[in-house]
Amino acid sequence: MDSWVITMMLSVSVFLGAIALFGFLWAVKNGQFDDEKKFLSATKFDGEDELNDAVNQERKKEELKKNYKPE
Amino acid sequence: MSNKVACSHCHLEFSQDVMIIEDDNYFCCNGCQGVFHLLNEEGLESFYEKSGNIKLTPPTENFEDPSSFDTKSFYEQYIKVNSDGFSEVSLIIEGIHCSACVWLNEKALHKMDGVIEANINFTNNKATIVWADNVVKLSQIIEMIRSIGYNAFAYDASTQEVHANKERKSYYLKMAVAIFSSMNIMWIAVAQYAGYFSGMSGDVKNILNIAEGILATPVLFYSGWIFFRGAYYGLKTKVVNMDLLVATGASLTYVYSIYITVLEEGEAYFDSVSMIITFVLIGKFLEVLSKKNAADTLDIMSKNIPSEIKIIKNDTVITCKLDDVVVGDIVIVSSGERVLIDGEIIKGNGSFDESSLTGESEPVYKDVGDSVVSGTTSIDADIHFEASKDFKHSTLSNLVTLLESSINKKPKIQQMANKLSEYFSSAILTFAFLTFVIWWIWPHSFEISFMVGISVIVIACPCALALATPVATLVGLGLGASRGILFKEAAQLETMANIDILVVDKTGTITVGKPDVIKEHIYKEFDKELLYSFVKSSNHPIARGILNYINDESLNEILLDEFTQLPALGMSSTCRGVKLLGGNKKLLNNNDIEIDFKSDNSVFYFAIDKKIVAIYELRDKVKDGAKELVDSLKTKGIETIMLTGDNEHIAKKVANEVGIKNYNFNQTPQTKAEFIEALHVERKKVVMVGDGVNDILALAQADIGIVMGSGSDIAVEVGDVVLLNDSLKSLDDAFKISRTTFSLIKQNLYISLGYNAITIPLAMAGYVIPLVAAISMSISSLLVVGNSMRIKYKWKRN
Numbered sequence: 072m073d074s075w076v077i078t079m080m081l082s083v084s085v086f087l088g089a090i091a092l093f094g095f096l097w098a099v100k101n102g103q104f105d106d107e108k109k110f111l112s113a114t115k116f117d118g119e120d121e122l123n124d125a126v127n128q129e130r131k132k133e134e135l136k137k138n139y140k141p142e
Numbered sequence: 143m144s145n146k147v148a149c150s151h152c153h154l155e156f157s158q159d160v161m162i163i164e165d166d167n168y169f170c171c172n173g174c175q176g177v178f179h180l181l182n183e184e185g186l187e188s189f190y191e192k193s194g195n196i197k198l199t200p201p202t203e204n205f206e207d208p209s210s211f212d213t214k215s216f217y218e219q220y221i222k223v224n225s226d227g228f229s230e231v232s233l234i235i236e237g238i239h240c241s242a243c244v245w246l247n248e249k250a251l252h253k254m255d256g257v258i259e260a261n262i263n264f265t266n267n268k269a270t271i272v273w274a275d276n277v278v279k280l281s282q283i284i285e286m287i288r289s290i291g292y293n294a295f296a297y298d299a300s301t302q303e304v305h306a307n308k309e310r311k312s313y314y315l316k317m318a319v320a321i322f323s324s325m326n327i328m329w330i331a332v333a334q335y336a337g338y339f340s341g342m343s344g345d346v347k348n349i350l351n352i353a354e355g356i357l358a359t360p361v362l363f364y365s366g367w368i369f370f371r372g373a374y375y376g377l378k379t380k381v382v383n384m385d386l387l388v389a390t391g392a393s394l395t396y397v398y399s400i401y402i403t404v405l406e407e408g409e410a411y412f413d414s415v416s417m418i419i420t421f422v423l424i425g426k427f428l429e430v431l432s433k434k435n436a437a438d439t440l441d442i443m444s445k446n447i448p449s450e451i452k453i454i455k456n457d458t459v460i461t462c463k464l465d466d467v468v469v470g471d472i473v474i475v476s477s478g479e480r481v482l483i484d485g486e487i488i489k490g491n492g493s494f495d496e497s498s499l500t501g502e503s504e505p506v507y508k509d510v511g512d513s514v515v516s517g518t519t520s521i522d523a524d525i526h527f528e529a530s531k532d533f534k535h536s537t538l539s540n541l542v543t544l545l546e547s548s549i550n551k552k553p554k555i556q557q558m559a560n561k562l563s564e565y566f567s568s569a570i571l572t573f574a575f576l577t578f579v580i581w582w583i584w585p586h587s588f589e590i591s592f593m594v595g596i597s598v599i600v601i602a603c604p605c606a607l608a609l610a611t612p613v614a615t616l617v618g619l620g621l622g623a624s625r626g627i628l629f630k631e632a633a634q635l636e637t638m639a640n641i642d643i644l645v646v647d648k649t650g651t652i653t654v655g656k657p658d659v660i661k662e663h664i665y666k667e668f669d670k671e672l673l674y675s676f677v678k679s680s681n682h683p684i685a686r687g688i689l690n691y692i693n694d695e696s697l698n699e700i701l702l703d704e705f706t707q708l709p710a711l712g713m714s715s716t717c718r719g720v721k722l723l724g725g726n727k728k729l730l731n732n733n734d735i736e737i738d739f740k741s742d743n744s745v746f747y748f749a750i751d752k753k754i755v756a757i758y759e760l761r762d763k764v765k766d767g768a769k770e771l772v773d774s775l776k777t778k779g780i781e782t783i784m785l786t787g788d789n790e791h792i793a794k795k796v797a798n799e800v801g802i803k804n805y806n807f808n809q810t811p812q813t814k815a816e817f818i819e820a821l822h823v824e825r826k827k828v829v830m831v832g833d834g835v836n837d838i839l840a841l842a843q844a845d846i847g848i849v850m851g852s853g854s855d856i857a858v859e860v861g862d863v864v865l866l867n868d869s870l871k872s873l874d875d876a877f878k879i880s881r882t883t884f885s886l887i888k889q890n891l892y893i894s895l896g897y898n899a900i901t902i903p904l905a906m907a908g909y910v911i912p913l914v915a916a917i918s919m920s921i922s923s924l925l926v927v928g929n930s931m932r933i934k935y936k937w938k939r940n
Contacts, residue, residue, distance in 0.1 A: 074345045081353045085326060092322045099314050102261075105307075109264040112241040115192065124252060132258045135274045136226060 150190075151178045151291070152198040173201035177291045186249055193242035201291035211281045211296070220296040221280070224272060228258055231280060233269045235262060236293040243292070250290050254278055269294070313427045320365035320420040323357040330354050331413040344406060351403040354412035361416040362396050365423055384560075384608065387567035388422050391599040398596050408593070414600045414915065421609060421923055428612035429632065451482055454526065464533045471529045477522045481514050484536045485527040492523020497834055505682070517541060517835070521681075522707070541811065544839050545860070558636065559611040562891060566607060570902075574598040577906045594908045601905040601915050606894030606922040611636075611887050613930045618883030621934065626851070626866035627876045634862050638846050638877065639884030642826045644775055645818065645840070648786035648796055650833035651850060652768050652870070656683050657744055657760035659691035668755045673748060675700040676722050680713055684746050685724075687760050712746075723749040730754070742795075767870040768800040774874055778881075785809045785817060787836060815839035831873060833857060848873065882933050890926045897922045 104110060146155045150167040151174035161168040162175055169175040181187050222230045235247060244262045247269070251260035256277025262269040271283060287294045334350050336342075369392070372385030392415050399410035450461050454472040467473065467483055475481055477492065493505035496518045505521050508514060514527055516538035533539050578595030582588065615632035622629050629635055649655050674697045677685040705715040711732065712725010723733060730737055730747055737747065737754060743761040747754055772782050784805040786793050793807035806817065814830075818840050821828050830837070830844035833853030838860045841847030849861030850868045858864055865872045901918055 073343070074349055077346060077349055081330070081349070085353070085357065088322065088326060092318065095318055096315055099311065099318070106263045106265050109241060109244060109262075112264075115241060116245050120188075124249065128252055128259070135228075135256065135258060135277065 148195075149174050149200070151175070152200045153195055154197055154200065171200050173291065177201055177289070180289060181246075184250065184253060186246060189242055189246045192245060193240050196240045196242070198239055198243070198291065199237050201288070211284050212279050216296070228272050229275045229280070230270065230272045231296055233271060233287075233294040233296055235267050235269050235287065236295070237291065238262070238264070238267050246290060247287060247292060250286055251283065254283065254286060257283065309430060313423075313430060316365040316368070317420075317423055317427060320361050320416065320423055323361045323365075324416045324420045327354050327357050327413050327416050330357075338409075348403065348406055351399075351410045351412070354410065355400060355403055358396065358399075358412040358416045361419050362392055366392060366419040368426070369419070369422070382564060382568040382571070384422070384563040384567050387563075387570055387599075388418060388608075390571065391602075392418050394596055395600055398592065408589075411596070411600055411915070414919065417919065418600075425608035425612045428616055467529055468532055469529055472526050473529055474526055475514075475520050476524050477520050480519045481516050481527075482536070482538060483529045483533055484514070484516050484531045485529045486513050487511065487525050487527045489527075490523060490525035492525065493521045494523060495519040495521050497836070541835075541839070544812065544815065545842055558887065559607065559891060563607060566895075570599060570602045570898075573602075573902060573906065581908070590908075594905070597908075597915060598902060598905045601901045601918065602898050606897060606926045607891070609923055609926050610890035610894055613927050614883055614886040614890055617886070617930045617934060618879055621879050621883075622876065625872055625875050625879075627872050627879065628864040628866065629876075630862050630864070634846055635880045635883045636887065637827070638829065638863075638880035640827055641780060641829045641845065641877075643821060643828045644780050644782045645821075645828055645830045645844065646782060646784050646802075647814075647830075647832035647834070647837050648784055648788060648793065649762065650853065651765075651831050652784065652796060652800060653762040653764050655762065655833070657687040658763045659687055659758050660743065660761050660763070661759040662691070663757040663759075664755070665757070666753065666755045668750055671697050671700055672717060672720075672722065672750070673724075673756070675702055675717070676713070676715055676724055676748075679705050679715070680707060682707075682713075684744060684760055685713070688746060688758055691758070720751050723747075723752070764796060764799050765868075765870050767874070771870045771874050772801045775877065778877065780877070785814050785840070811836045811839045815843050818843045832861075848876065882936075886930055886933055889929055893925050893929060894922055897925070 098104065145158045147158050147161060147168045148155050149161070149170040151169060154170055156170050158168070161170060162172070164175070167178065169178065181189055220231055224230045238244060238247070241264055244264045247262055248260045251257050251271065254273075256274045257271065258274065259272040260269065261271075273280070273283060284294055330350050330353055334347065334354075337347060337350075366389070369385045369389040372383060373389040376383040376386055395411045395418075396415045399412050399415065402408045402410045451464050451467060452459055452461055452474040453467060454460075454474065459474065464482060472488070473483055473485060481494075487508060487510050489510065491507070491509040493507045494514065496506050496515070508523065508525075513530070514525070516533075516536040574595045577598050578591050581591035581594050612632065615635050618635045619629050619632060646652055670692060674689070674692060677689045677692075678699060679702060680686075700717060702715045702717045705713065707713050708725065708729065711729040712723070714724075715722045723729060723735075724746060726745065727737065727739075727747065730749065733749075733752060735749060735752055735754065739745065739747075739757060741759050743759040746758040746760060748756045748758070775782055781804070782802050784793065784797055784802045786796075786805070786807055787809050788807060790807045793805050797803075797805040806813075809817070814837065818828055818830060822843075828844045829846045829848060830840045831848040831850075832838075832841055833850035835854050835856055837849075837853075838857050841849065841857060841860050846863060847861040848863040848865060849857045851858065851864050851866040852868050853861075863876060865876070897918070905915075
């Protein structure tokens with residue numbers, strides 16, 4: 072019983088911590104901290120328009136990828 | 143006065159009657175109006191809401207033809223093809239003032255067909271743009287950027303810069319993992335140590351061991367990967383480096399701990415594994431963080447050279463490539479432009495700023511027949527000159543080539559800790575192996591002998607050694623920064639502490655660099671406001687010096703009726719019906735004014751209606767603390783030598799004033815660099831202090847180049863240390879800080895070695911239990927860090 076509780080608590084807390092860690096690693100890899108000035112004023116430019124823009128951009132990329140034949 | 147209104151686009155304010163009025167909007171120019179409409183059409187008008195009232199630069203309309211961006215040579219040089227087959231370019235965007243500008247550019251580009259990604263870095267205005275080349279051309283993209291009021295030019299994202307950023311990022315990731323795991327292992331270890339003393343059941347202990355093992359695995363194999371790699375490359379070149387010690391130590395400990403965990407008896411050392419890796423990784427990261435790369439410097443230098451030049455061929459002015467100019471071509475230089483090719487003036491005259499070659503701020507007057515040197519700037523001269531050399535052989539181009547070789551000639555000094563760690567690592571590995579062998583031969587089981595051998599490596603953990611230098615230099619860098627001294631690379635602190643000779647430039651370094659009034663002779667009372675307005679109209683350094691001297695709040699500027707600059711003489715003007723003359727003796731002689739006045743200094747005569755009313759003596763004053771600096775360096779055993787482009791007379795006067803015995807005069811940028819090279823041949827370590835373009839070769843070549851913060855951009859870029867407040871006091875401080883830091887590094891190394899001298903024999907004798915190993919390991923690291931912090935308090939008290 073004792074050891075079961077310890078195993079549970081250890082694995083749950085380390086797992087939760089690991090999620091946060093992977094979130095952070097993802098953000099670093101993604102370049103979110105590359106530009107500190109942009110990062111700090113990011114809240115000003117974070118709205119519905121920006122999300123739509125990002126999605127459109129993704130779609131455009133996929134579409135171009137399909138028809139793109141490098142010379 | 144009419145009302146001032148702000149332009150609807152750029153927000154600059156102008157009076158209402160010059161503005162273009164349209165509905166409720168005002169525009170200062172067609173450019174702003176065009177951009178305003180474009181943004182509204184494209185649905186980007188929320189830009190104005192986002193940018194608030196930030197003032198923008200009005201767009202210019204006369205750009206070069208963007209089609210040059212589509213040429214094959216441009217594509218070869220700047221455009222990369224990424225993994226998806228799309229084209230990618232790095233641009234610098236000009237005119238970015240606020241985050242809304244970044245937003246606008248990204249948005250506008252995203253709206254274009256074929257643009258896949260536009261990412262602009264707000265901090266350094268660099269942009270990466272990815273596009274499909276069959277849909278849209280780069281020239282169209284550039285045109286879009288220009289049409290919304292910005293400009294862009296390509297730059298070669300030097301591989302080195304990209305590489306440095308990548309390396310830094312990979313360190314961030316590795317450290318994040320290492321720190322996360324170590325912190326978790328630590329609190330598990332607390333439970334374990336508590337259990338070690340108060341007793342705990344075998345299965346609980348086993349669970350804790352397994353949890354630690356799982357957490358230590360990514361630390362060793364992900365974060366610790368660079369040590370394995372470093373060890374491999376070290377072995378390849380037959381060097382036993384610290385990486386090898388860390389890698390073998392950590393992985394042996396790891397394997398042993400797994401073995402213990404499986405056997406379920408004895409103590410596992412997983413906490414040591416992750417701690418060693420984490421500490422040494424942090425130390426390594428601090429080193430990487432403070433490295434500067436030489437490639438960026440050259441980038442700046444060549445960025446300052448335009449690629450095109452105006453020449454006259456068959457009576458028409460044409461623009462041609464700099465490299466296409468041949469000897470005998472007629473080149474046009476207008477006021478404010480830089481001379482790019484050496485030649486001889488055939489038409490026009492005016493003054494030139496030759497400070498990049500001589501370091502002297504005094505303009506030089508040149509007329510037909512005089513030679514012009516590339517790298518100098520025309521102040522007010524519009525001239526035609528005949529090229530006497532092509533660009534490759536001109537002075538400016540030579541300077542760039544020389545700079546390149548100077549940077550390569552800079553001596554590389556190995557840091558003390560690196561040298562030490564080689565011996566240390568091989569010694570520890572040998573000790574550990576011997577311990578294992580001896581214990582085994584002396585009848586002990588394999589497990590016990592192996593454990594004792596490993597405990598030697600664990601206890602000799604190079605954490606303290608790895609932290610000794612980076613922590614101390616970091617404190618040193620911090621101390622410097624708070625006093626306006628920027629060391630660009632941490633290793634320079636160590637180099638600077640062992641310097642033999644200080645070489646200083648005169649103008650701008652020992653002296654202020656601009657003339658100041660030292661004596662005023664008044665012959666007749668006159669209206670100070672006249673002189674004030676008179677000298678204010680000129681940009682000549684002498685006039686500026688007088689302006690500084692007489693300037694006070696009560697003086698008002700009078701409008702002069704007429705004003706003429708007389709090159710190489712002075713200036714003249716009429717005002718309120720009187721004729722003003724100001725300048726040198728030659729000007730007075732030309733105007734038939736007799737004067738008998740002798741002085742060693744520059745003299746400015748001021749005459750009203752041909753009667754001299756005042757004489758000012760000016761001199762380039764020696765900076766405060768120059769003499770104290772030379773004296774204080776003498777007590778430290780550092781010799782000071784002065785180099786100057788000035789003549790012997792002035793050099794001698796300044797040298798005597800500050801107490802410098804050795805000085806060389808009439809120096810050119812090349813001879814300065816040669817002088818440093820000669821000192822290097824004598825195996826002397828040299829610091830060069832300078833401020834101008836004329837010093838850059840010497841700065842690049844010296845062991846340490848120190849630059850005054852007010853110096854030219856290129857010099858600041860080339861220098862290793864920048865003195866932000868230009869004072870000689872901070873130069874002295876820089877020496878003091880480097881010496882304190884160096885002694886601190888030595889102390890730290892002694893501490894970590896002394897600690898090992900005590901603990902290694904204990905470990906070899908088998909007296910070390912895991913708890914003691916872990917605690918003593920942390921204590922040695924803390925001692926090193928604590929010792930480094932000590933100097934901060936020591937300096938605060940002073």
